[in-house]
Amino acid sequence: MFDVLIIGCGVTGAAAAYALARYDLRVGIIERFNDVACGATKANSAIMHAGYDPVPGKKEAVLNRRGIKTAAKVCRSLDIEYKKLPSLVVAFNEKDMEKVRELYERGIANGVKVKLLDGDEARKAEPSLSPDVIGALWTNESAIINPWEFATAMAEVAVVNGAVLMLENEVTGIEKNDGYLTVNTDRGSYSASYVINAAGAHSPDICAMVGDTRLKAMPRSGQYYVLDKEEGAKVGSVIFGCPDENGFKGILVAPTVHGNLLVGPTSDPTDDPEDLSTDPAVLSRIKAAGLKMVPGIDYRNVIRQYTGIRPTTNVRDFVIDINPCCDRMIDLASIASPGLSAATAIGEEAVKLLKKAGLELKPNEFFRNSRPPVTRMKDLNRIRRRAIIKKDPAYGRIVCRCETVTEGEIVEAIHRPIPPRSIDAVKRRVGAGLGRCQGGFCSPRVHQILSRELGIPMESICLDKQGSFIITGKTKN
Amino acid sequence: MFRKKYDVIIVGGGPAGLAAALAASEKGAGSVLIIERDNTLGGILNQCIHNGFGLHWFKEELSGPEYAGRFAAMLKKTAVEVAVETMVLSIDAAATADGLSVVRCISPDESVSDIEAGAVVLCMGCRERTRGAIAIPGTRPAGVMTAGTAQRYVNIEGYMIGKKVVILGSGDIGLIMARRMTLEGAKVLACVELCPYSNGLNRNIVQCLEDYGIPLYLSHTITGIRGDRRLESVTVSKVEGGVPVPGTEFDIECDTLLLSVGLIPENELTRNAGIEINPATKGPKVYENMMTMTNGIFACGNVVHVHDLVDYVSAEAMRAGAAAAEYAAGKRVAGRQIGVKTGPGVNYTVPCVIRPDNVEKAVDIFFRTNVPRKKSVINVMSGDTKIAAFKRDYMAPGEMEKITVPKVLLAKAGDTLTVSVSDAE
Numbered sequence: 001m002f003d004v005l006i007i008g009c010g011v012t013g014a015a016a017a018y019a020l021a022r023y024d025l026r027v028g029i030i031e032r033f034n035d036v037a038c039g040a041t042k043a044n045s046a047i048m049h050a051g052y053d054p055v056p057g058k059k060e061a062v063l064n065r066r067g068i069k070t071a072a073k074v075c076r077s078l079d080i081e082y083k084k085l086p087s088l089v090v091a092f093n094e095k096d097m098e099k100v101r102e103l104y105e106r107g108i109a110n111g112v113k114v115k116l117l118d119g120d121e122a123r124k125a126e127p128s129l130s131p132d133v134i135g136a137l138w139t140n141e142s143a144i145i146n147p148w149e150f151a152t153a154m155a156e157v158a159v160v161n162g163a164v165l166m167l168e169n170e171v172t173g174i175e176k177n178d179g180y181l182t183v184n185t186d187r188g189s190y191s192a193s194y195v196i197n198a199a200g201a202h203s204p205d206i207c208a209m210v211g212d213t214r215l216k217a218m219p220r221s222g223q224y225y226v227l228d229k230e231e232g233a234k235v236g237s238v239i240f241g242c243p244d245e246n247g248f249k250g251i252l253v254a255p256t257v258h259g260n261l262l263v264g265p266t267s268d269p270t271d272d273p274e275d276l277s278t279d280p281a282v283l284s285r286i287k288a289a290g291l292k293m294v295p296g297i298d299y300r301n302v303i304r305q306y307t308g309i310r311p312t313t314n315v316r317d318f319v320i321d322i323n324p325c326c327d328r329m330i331d332l333a334s335i336a337s338p339g340l341s342a343a344t345a346i347g348e349e350a351v352k353l354l355k356k357a358g359l360e361l362k363p364n365e366f367f368r369n370s371r372p373p374v375t376r377m378k379d380l381n382r383i384r385r386r387a388i389i390k391k392d393p394a395y396g397r398i399v400c401r402c403e404t405v406t407e408g409e410i411v412e413a414i415h416r417p418i419p420p421r422s423i424d425a426v427k428r429r430v431g432a433g434l435g436r437c438q439g440g441f442c443s444p445r446v447h448q449i450l451s452r453e454l455g456i457p458m459e460s461i462c463l464d465k466q467g468s469f470i471i472t473g474k475t476k477n
Numbered sequence: 478m479f480r481k482k483y484d485v486i487i488v489g490g491g492p493a494g495l496a497a498a499l500a501a502s503e504k505g506a507g508s509v510l511i512i513e514r515d516n517t518l519g520g521i522l523n524q525c526i527h528n529g530f531g532l533h534w535f536k537e538e539l540s541g542p543e544y545a546g547r548f549a550a551m552l553k554k555t556a557v558e559v560a561v562e563t564m565v566l567s568i569d570a571a572a573t574a575d576g577l578s579v580v581r582c583i584s585p586d587e588s589v590s591d592i593e594a595g596a597v598v599l600c601m602g603c604r605e606r607t608r609g610a611i612a613i614p615g616t617r618p619a620g621v622m623t624a625g626t627a628q629r630y631v632n633i634e635g636y637m638i639g640k641k642v643v644i645l646g647s648g649d650i651g652l653i654m655a656r657r658m659t660l661e662g663a664k665v666l667a668c669v670e671l672c673p674y675s676n677g678l679n680r681n682i683v684q685c686l687e688d689y690g691i692p693l694y695l696s697h698t699i700t701g702i703r704g705d706r707r708l709e710s711v712t713v714s715k716v717e718g719g720v721p722v723p724g725t726e727f728d729i730e731c732d733t734l735l736l737s738v739g740l741i742p743e744n745e746l747t748r749n750a751g752i753e754i755n756p757a758t759k760g761p762k763v764y765e766n767m768m769t770m771t772n773g774i775f776a777c778g779n780v781v782h783v784h785d786l787v788d789y790v791s792a793e794a795m796r797a798g799a800a801a802a803e804y805a806a807g808k809r810v811a812g813r814q815i816g817v818k819t820g821p822g823v824n825y826t827v828p829c830v831i832r833p834d835n836v837e838k839a840v841d842i843f844f845r846t847n848v849p850r851k852k853s854v855i856n857v858m859s860g861d862t863k864i865a866a867f868k869r870d871y872m873a874p875g876e877m878e879k880i881t882v883p884k885v886l887l888a889k890a891g892d893t894l895t896v897s898v899s900d901a902e
Contacts, residue, residue, distance in 0.1 A: 458636060471637060
């Protein structure tokens with residue numbers, strides 16, 4: 001019996017678990033995939049938005065602003081890759097400028113330090129911008145972040161403080177009992193006094209399981225290009241095009257914390273939130289939009305494309321409340337952009353709502369706001385690296401050549417509170433395979449290390465989600 | 478334990494590095510170090526267990542490991558030192574007061590070390606183009622990998638990577654893997670090639686596809702990948718003018734897609750060292766003796782341009798290694814420089830610059846042509862003056878071309894030479 005059971009371990013669920021770790025509670029987290037941060041958290045723009053976008057007064061606006069402030073602190077205390085970076089919304093014509101001015105007004109209303117720039121000022125702030133840009137909104141209250149690490153780190157702190165993470169559990173139904181709920185999954189049944197619905201694109205389905213049908217999933221698909229570091233070095237800000245006619249943020253060009261360049265996303269309605277395929281027509285739209293803003297992008301240096309699903313619903317705001325049909329369930333639903341930026345604030349809201357719903361909150365006197373340290377060899381000076389290699393030579397053995405990730409870092413990640421169990425999970429933890437050769441060299445080696453460290457046969461190791469087996473057996477002898 | 482200083486440091490212990498080290502040692506370099514990131518010498522040859530290597534160099538047919546083994550055995554008789562599991566992190570050319578370069582590397586045994594070198598030879602080879610680089614649309618299931626990664630799984634680790642295989646690209650690794658997978662009991666359903674001709678060696682088309690009845694779809698490409706966890710099927714489309722033709726799609730059910738869609742010289746180290754890169758090859762520009770445009774840094778093998786046969790890598794690396802040893806001993810080349818330019822029909826040339834004073838009898842110029850050709854003439858022009866012409870009965874982009882220009886003819890050339898290909902009259 002859990003005091004609180006969180007459904008979904010994306011950034012929202014992880015932030016809720018992190019916020020709850022401060023209290024003396026039995027917390028469980030169930031996740032349908034074989035790793036944390038596998039839904040919208042895996043595939044997004046990795047931006048901490050300044051907060052000029054949401055309409056003032058909406059939950060999105062309030063929690064975006066509150067979220068980026070607490071997130072900066074969380075990133076510092078948990079050593080999460082995060083970098084302050086100015087952002088611009090650029091205009092090419094008077095119609096765009098109207099939108100830019102509207103965002104400026106929203107920014108002021110939301111308490112963001114924003115500036116309006118003319119074309120030359122914009123190019124001075126961001127020299128890669130097109131000569132055709134006539135004006136821009138500018139702020140330096142934005143940042144870029146490693147979203148996988150952000151979610152994983154918060155979940156790790158929760159686990160270190162006693163939360164139980166149950167992977168590969170897909171919820172099939174929820175039973176309302178006297179004083180508690182039972183959550184059934186394809187793996188078993190879990191009882192809890194309270195449930196948090198942080199199921200991302202599937203949060204409307206979870207609502208429906210307690211009889212609440214007001215939310216309709218209306219997921220939107222966004223495709224992206226990832227380019228090599230050569231391109232990432234060309235851009236020093238997060239550059240947005242103007243929002244589209246539906247009010248969704250425009251296509252952006254932004255460096256990542258790993259030094260690559262992202263161009264995307266589109267925002268197209270989709271019927272299937274599981275469909276993460278990419279489409280050439282959509283990608284060529286992105287290519288053109290990126291080039292319009294930053295003409296110097298060389299798409300010959302593309303290294304990957306991906307698709308993310310925004311868990312949007314018929315409600316055009318975060319839905320964060322006690323469920324109307326079940327007073328033991330807290331919904332953290334419809335968390336589309338700026339969900340990553342707002343995550344820590346959403347987590348804190350969940351605690352408040354649990355209290356309101358009747359959960360008794362006693363401080364956890366053993367709470368540790370930390371996780372085991374992460375060794376990032378690349379960022380260390382020569383003396384530090386030498387000391388680490390002397391203690392464990394595996395930290396001197398490069399496995400991923402493109403990103404210079406060592407065997408020591410991979411082994412360390414595999415023995416962390418939330419072990420990565422697939423090749424891609426290792427990639428999300430330590431960056432091995434993230435580079436220009438896309439794991440061509442290192443994936444067979446990471447595969448072996450996973451098998452060795454976890455004591456799992458090679459045949460059972462997956463590329464990414466459960467069932468994505470890489471090898472089919474031994475060659476004939 | 479590394480010395481503080483070597484005459485010549487070789488970055489990479491694949492075929493180029495092995496030959497360069499051997500030549501440097503033979504040329505009198507007292508101390509030579511090969512730095513290899515894998516745990517053994519030989520590079521990609523170790524996973525090339527098929528034969529066909531060495532016909533030119535050793536006048537016999539060897540497997541990849543045998544070919545590497547021959548060189549490793551020759552090296553054993555020299556004083557060349559080898560550091561395996563060691564990766565070079567950066568090169569600082571002519572960084573010390575006496576003009577030595579500094580090579581920073583990392584390894585389990587030696588930790589992070591800075592080593593000085595009289596000359597450095599870049600032998601990092603190349604990497605495979607990926608799915609992402611060519612943006613194949615569709616889902617991202619397991620079962621899609623480069624042919625070289627597949628080769629490692631099958632030949633080195635002893636694992637099968639699938640049962641029903643489609644191969645995109647008719648480069649040599651793809652063709653070799655078509656045969657390998659067939660011999661291991663998989664069904665290779667198709668080899669799909671974007672170009673109207675194969676980019677592999679003719680002998681590989683015959684021995685790896687035709688002998689096993691594997692269909693080759695020229696002017697076709699993959700326009701769709703389906704499957705949630707493991708690959709389920711691919712869509713193949715006809716291509717005209719480089720663009721898929723709507724309405725020509727057909728699906729092939731398969732669990733594996735191997736990509737053999739090109740090789741890219743691996744030059745991140747080179748770029749970070751500020752060494753000039755030739756955009757046509759993505760490898761460093763080199764002089765006739767394989768020195769890059771940065772003094773004291775040499776390069777050879779696939780890091781300069783992708784070769785068709787390892788034998789030619791060895792030959793090029795021998796020249797680079799010898800020149801590096803001479804440089805370390807203090808030899809400097811002065812005098813006139815002739816730039817080599819590409820004309821119609823020629824994709825690139827190696828070298829990019831020739832210094833006639835450093836040419837003994839003749840200089841070899843390597844290049845690839847852009848399309849398959851029958852009877853052709855290779856023209857070497859200096860302005861409007863024809864310096865030399867070479868006849869060919871057959872040329873293909875998949876095969877490297879070599880022309881040899883005698884020193885006496887170089888004397889006739891101005892500041893530039895242009896190499897072009899035209900149809901024979």
